[in-house]
Amino acid sequence: MLLKSTMVLKLAVPLVLVALVKPASAVQIKRVGTDSGGVLRLRGDIKAGDYGRLKSILQNGAVVGLEIRSDGGSLEEGLDIARVVRDKGLVVYASKECDSACALIFLAAKERYIGRRCRIGVHSVSNDRGKEDGDSIRTTVQMSRLLAGLGVPHSIIGKIVATPPAKMTYLDNRDLAGLSVHRTNPFRDIYNAANVARSQEASSVCNTGVNVETEAIARAGQRSCTTSAAHVPESRER
Known part of the structure; x- marks a missing residue:
């Protein structure tokens, strides 16, 4: 799913915020576990408003991490969710496909896990017409610097920058090793x-x-x- 830049970056927050195309349906959020140790399962495309829903749920009980599978969606919402993941030290488990904005949430985690058949897909940002322009390129650069500050290896950042918006590059075993990814369900x-x-x-x-x-x-x-x-x-x- 294309990451499309249509807004001015707000650099006052820890993660860059960019407005993107909004998927047709919001991500499904389901809580699993007890009050002392719950997990939030996120399924589907990330849409405007999902960050607010997730934040509200996080305020109403202890959550240790997220299980996520998504083709992507709103980069703005994805980056907001990624910021919460990093701030709260949540564990992220990508159970299946996790691309685009979903990959940013995965990369922001301090502890990362993937399922046996999971793939993590990345690409650069586009404009609202699905093309690269000056603004979208600057957004990609800002996002890359942000990820570098979170400790994401430069080899992965290079794949984000080099992959056109309409394409997808999947992280390989060397990339996953550089992220200290565990292949198990935590x-x-x-x-x-x-x-x-x-x-x-x-x-x-x-x-x-x-x-x-x-x-x-x-x-x-x-x-x-x-x-x-x-x-x-x-x-x-x-």
């Missing part, structure tokens, strides 16, 4: 605990339903017996 224990909790809750609901039904039948039977006994004719001596 949230496995949290997901397993969440699955166990859901199973126990479902079992509890099922057992409660059986007990309620059994008690209802028993009470109905008791009322039936009581009613029958009340209508037995009294015997009379002749």
Whole structure:
């Protein structure tokens, strides 16, 4: 997905903000885990407003990291999310494809993990017509300097700068090694605990339903017996 520059850069914040094309649907955000250690799953294209939604969720409970898969989207929103990831020290796990603005979120993390079949795709910024111009080139340079300040290797930054907006370059094993990327799911224990909790809750609901039904039948039977006994004719001596 093209990264398109249409706004003046706001350099007062830790991450450069650029307005981009907005995808049709917002990213899906789902919380998994307990209040003491939750994970936010982000799925789909990153759209204007997603940063605000994510920030609100982060304020309402402890979150240790993000699991993300996305073809990209709004660079402005992606960079805002990347800033929060860096500021809060969140772990980022790219479970599948993570391109463009999604890759910036991944690169901003202090701890990075990827799934077995995951790819991280990068490219430079375009204008609102999907082309490079003076403004978009300057935006790419600003973004590159920002990533360098976050410790992203120059070999990766070089791929971002050299890849035209309409194309995608995927990080190779050497790039991933330079980022100290781990090929595993860091949230496995949290997901397993969440699955166990859901199973126990479902079992509890099922057992409660059986007990309620059994008690209802028993009470109905008791009322039936009581009613029958009340209508037995009294015997009379002749």
